[in-house]
Amino acid sequence: MLELNDKEMAEFQAIIYRISGMRINETKKVLLSSRILRRLRATGIATFGEYLKLVQSVAGRVELDAMIDAVTTNETFFFRHDNHFAWMETYLKDLSSQVMQGKRPKKLHIWSAACSTGEEPYSIAMMLLENRLILNGWELKIFATDICSTVLETARKGRYQGRTLEQIPLKKLKRYFKDSAEAGFLEVKPEVVEMVEFSKHNLMQVMIPPRQFDLVFLRNVLIYFDKDSKAKVLDRIGANMASDGYLVMGVAEDILGCSKGLRRIQPWLYQKEAG
Numbered sequence: 001m002l003e004l005n006d007k008e009m010a011e012f013q014a015i016i017y018r019i020s021g022m023r024i025n026e027t028k029k030v031l032l033s034s035r036i037l038r039r040l041r042a043t044g045i046a047t048f049g050e051y052l053k054l055v056q057s058v059a060g061r062v063e064l065d066a067m068i069d070a071v072t073t074n075e076t077f078f079f080r081h082d083n084h085f086a087w088m089e090t091y092l093k094d095l096s097s098q099v100m101q102g103k104r105p106k107k108l109h110i111w112s113a114a115c116s117t118g119e120e121p122y123s124i125a126m127m128l129l130e131n132r133l134i135l136n137g138w139e140l141k142i143f144a145t146d147i148c149s150t151v152l153e154t155a156r157k158g159r160y161q162g163r164t165l166e167q168i169p170l171k172k173l174k175r176y177f178k179d180s181a182e183a184g185f186l187e188v189k190p191e192v193v194e195m196v197e198f199s200k201h202n203l204m205q206v207m208i209p210p211r212q213f214d215l216v217f218l219r220n221v222l223i224y225f226d227k228d229s230k231a232k233v234l235d236r237i238g239a240n241m242a243s244d245g246y247l248v249m250g251v252a253e254d255i256l257g258c259s260k261g262l263r264r265i266q267p268w269l270y271q272k273e274a275g
């Protein structure tokens with residue numbers, strides 16, 4: 001297999017880091033070579049050098065996006081980290097009692113910020129539907145974003161098969177999925193799909209217009225980022241959180257020293273500090 005030389009590797013690493021915040025280290029050279037090789041084949045370009053010229057040119061903007069798509073890791077599955085969903089159950093009850101005491105409006109805006117193929121926001125939507133009695137009459141929104149266009153296409157279809165479905169409790173599987181016209185696939189029911197708005201967004205960029213999310217899921221993405229990019233992303237996330245908003249991270253994500261303005265509640269749970 002054609003493999004990147006050290007200079008090409010360094011140039012690709014720099015471009016990927018600048019655009020997405022992801023640090024691809026030297027040990028990933030074979031993997032990166034094979035993913036970029038796919039783009040060479042798709043574009044009919046013969047060498048990594050020529051391909052580098054293309055993605056660095058103005059005319060190569062679209063291909064640069066395709067390259068970022070090709071190098072992202074999109075592993076995800078329904079109800080990943082089930083303790084986060086158990087916490088969400090308690091959180092919803094707590095919000096509902098605050099509403100009953102007149103301490104907050106009937107509003108819950110959630111952001112799945114690196115949603116990959118959609119399993120995370122759809123799991124969140126199912127949690128809201130499970131709690132529909134206490135959320136009756138609420139303004140509920142789930143905004144789901146990713147840098148990668150191809151995963152968003154899959155997410156919008158809501159059609160899945162295999163391992164990603166394994167952790168869905170049987171009751172939810174029966175209630176929120178139906179057989180797909182495509183053999184071997186299950187489809188998320190329209191009532192769930194309709195609750196989620198998917199959009200392309202790069203976490204390194206400012207969100208326009210800014211939002212006030214009550215709850216943000218930012219799970220299993222910052223593991224690919226260095227300290228500088230983590231701080232930048234968390235800054236951008238904080239700017240889009242309501243004053244008492246919560247941030248849910250993956251289970252083993254170290255954001256020590258990058259989480260200005262966020263109070264740690266659990267190793268994976270933070271709350272925006274007042275002021």
Ligand SMILES: C[S@@+](CC[C@H](N)C(=O)[O-])C[C@H]1O[C@@H](n2cnc3c(N)ncnc32)[C@H](O)[C@@H]1O
Nearest residue numbers: 020072075076114116147148202203219220221
């Ligand atoms: C491993 S998946 C995590 C999916 C889901 N949050 C979960 O925990 O199962 C990481 C996702 O982060 C996305 N990603 C990487 N860099 C990003 C960036 N700068 N902005 C937005 N999304 C990004 C990738 O495209 C990928 O879909």
